[in-house]
Structure formats: structure tokens, C-alpha cells
Amino acid sequence: MKRITLLILSVLVLISCKKKSAEAIQEAVVVQKPEYQSFGKTIIPDDAIASSSMANHFESMQVGDSINSKMQAKVIEVCQAKGCWMTLNLENGNEVMVKFKDYDFFVPKDISGKAVIINGKAYVKEVSVDELRHYAEDAGKSEAEVAQITKPERTFSFEADGVLVIQ
Template sequence: MRYFRLLIICILVLNSCKKKSDETLKSTEEVEEVNYVSFGKSIIADDAIAAKSMAQHYKSMPVGDSINSKMTAKVTDVCQAKGCWMTLDLEDGSEVMVKFKDYGFFVPKDIKGKEVIINGKAFVNEVPVDEQRHYAEDAGKSKEEIALIIEPKKTFSFEADGVLVVQ
């Protein structure tokens, strides 16, 4: 009788473990794999901070200061001439201007609205009028809009050495 009770307890314990592992297996299978296209230096998607968190870092940085960072955000605009820069939404009403290290790579011109992960240096910059006009021209702005640019502008900037574009 004693062995019979021990056998039943062992079967119940093993059976309960099996159910938990089946549930774990199902939840692991439900995780969707995200595919990326890589540009520049090879980077991994791990440890990227959200755009909203990055916006807080930018607000506390003085002009000229920089930090190494990896962030994820949505593309709001891309250079339509070559893909040599892009702007990203920081989810707080501001944007970050992204250029690519040593002009070493470009991104596709059709990634507006896609999620990206960028790695590199984040910094606050003061952009002169002529550079702002150049970017406005690359973005396809009208001559009237370009003419309205008349003073330097404090911007959030990022020099990326690697970019992952979500497919």
C-alpha cells in the first residue's frame, strides 16, 4: 500500500511538470522572430533603448556633449538623393537627425515609417542655416519652405556606425 501511494505521488509530480513544460513550449513558439536588414557595422538588436527614453537623455545633454548609445525608433524622413541621412521620431514631439559614420554607408530611400535600430554616438548639435537648407533641399522641400530657414537650430543628432531596418 505504501509503495502504491508513492507511485501515485510520483506520477502526479511528473505529470504536473510535463504540463508546465508544454505551456512553456507553446509560449516560446508564439514569440515572433523579427528579421532585419543590416547597414554599416554589424550590430545586434539586444539592449536598444526606446525612443522615448532617448528623448529624456537628449533633453539633459548640453550642446557638444555626446554619449554612446543604441536606440530603436521609427523613421520619419530619409534623404531622397542618396539615403545619406534620416530623421527618427523620439515619441515626444521631437526628432533626431541621423548621419552615418565617415559617410561610409547609406540606407534605402524607401524606409520612411519603418522601425530601425541604430548604434553609435548621440549628441546635441547646433546646425547652421546653410546645412539646414541643404537637408531641406534633400528632403524635397519647396523653395518657399527653404527660404524660411534663417537662423541656426539646436538639434538632437546621432552618428550611426550601424543600422538595422526591420523587415
């Protein structure tokens, strides 16, 4: 009789432990998905490549080359006039200038430091002195800083048709 009682108690203990561990595993699996603020064309966050991978693509491109891409990166700076461009960190000491397709949309001016996912066309171009000075003025640089821009630059650029700002 003692053996049967002991056996029943053991089975009950094992069943209760199994139930609690299954609940614990279920709770651990619940992962909160990030929320996004969307601008431009509706895009999904899936299959975005890391900015460091995109940096490798840019390095191998020549002026005039372009590729369609979706990437995730951190915002360095946003146009303070109206949010019509932003720069993103490529994590290799470089940055990419992002403009928005046909100026159909803009991003909030206060997203510096936030992560974004952008979709569109990545390309390499040579930016003129006038355009570089215009961007410097938009960014709020001083007249002296703007005047120091004297030669064109080979830059990494992106024309985004959709942007997700990760909240």
C-alpha cells in the same frame, strides 16, 4: 475491480491532459524573432534603449555634449537623394537627425515608418541655416519652404556606425 479500472482510467486521462497542456505551453512559447536588414558595422539588437529614454538624455545635454548609445526608434524621413541621412521620432515631439559615420554606408530610401536600431554617438549641435536648407532640399521641400529657414537650430544628432532596419 471497478475501483482499479477507474483508477487506471483516471491516471491515463491525467497523463494525456498533462501532455497536451505541455505541448500547448511549448507552442505558446515559440516567439518569432524579428528579422533585420543590416547596414554599416555589424551590431546586435540587444540592449538598445527606447527613443523616449534617449529623448530624456538629449534634453539634459548641452551643445557639444556627446554619449555613445544604441537606440530603437521609428523612421520619420530619409534622404531621397541617396539615403545618406534619416530623421527618427523621439516620441516627445522632437526628432533626431542621423548621419552615417564617414559616409561609409547609406540606408534604403523607402524605410520611412519602419523601426530601426542605431548604434553610435548621440550629440547636441547647432545647425547652420545653410545646412538646414540643404537638408530641406534633400527632403524635396519646395523653394518657398527652404527660403523660410532663416535661423540656426539646436538639434539632436546621432552619428551611426551601424543600423538595423526591422523588417
